[in-house]
C-alpha cells in the first residue's frame with residue numbers, strides 16, 4: 597500500500613512518529629508521500645525522509661500559507677526539489693474555505709508553482725477547497741500545455757462530473773477517509789464508481805480526515821487500509837487487487853522506481 601498524502605511531519609506525531617510509521621509498515625504500507633505546506637517545515641520533512649527509505653516528499657506552498665511569503669519563496673521551493681526524494685510539487689492550489697489568503701495572491705502563488713512543476717517535469721499535488729470554479733480553468737490549461745506531467749486532486753470532494761473531467765485530462769483522484777462515511781455519502785460513492793481504477797491514489801491526509809470507525813480521531817497511515825477496503829468493495833475487486841493497483845498508480849505517478 598502507498599499513502600500518497602500524509603503530513604507525518606506535523607507536531608501531532610512528534611511523540612510517536614516512529615511507532616506510527618512502524619504500525620503502517622506492519623499493516624502493509626511500503627510507500628509514503630509527505631506534501632510540503634510551507635518552507636519552514638521542509639528541513640523536518642527532509643530529515644524524516646532521510647531516516648526512512650520508504651518515505652518521499654513534495655515541495656510546495658499550501659494556499660493557506662501563501663499570504664506572507666518571503667520574497668524569494670519560489671527559489672526555496674525549487675531548491676528543495678533537488679533532493680533525490682522530492683517527487684512532486686505540492687501541496688498547492690486554492691482554498692476559499694479558510695480564507696487565510698486573498699484570492700488574487702492564492703492564484704499568483706498557485707500559478708507560479710504550476711510553472712515550476714512544468715519547468716522541472718514534476719507532477720503536482722492539488723489542494724482545492726470551495727475554489728473549484730476558479731482553480732479548474734487554471735489547472736486544466738496547465739494540463740493541456742504538453743509538458744507531460746499531470747496532478748492528483750488530493751481529498752477530492754467535488755462531484756462525479758468534475759471527477760470525469762479531471763480524469764479525462766490525466767488527473768489522478770485522491771481517495772481518503774471521507775469515502776468511508778456511512779451517512780449522506782452517495783455523491784462520493786458515485787465518484788468512486790465512476791473513476792477508473794488506474795486513476796485512483798490512496799491517501800489519508802493524516803492527521804486529518806480519519807476513516808470510519810476512527811472519524812474525529814487523529815488519523816494515521818495504517819488507517820488507509822480501511823479506505824482501501826471501501827475502494828475494493830465499491831469497485832467489486834479484491835483487497836489485494838486494489839492494493840496492487842493503487843500502489844502501482846502511486847509509484848507510476850510519482851515516478852518512484
Ligand SMILES: [Zn+2]
Pocket residue numbers: 601603631687750801
Ligand atoms: Zn494535505
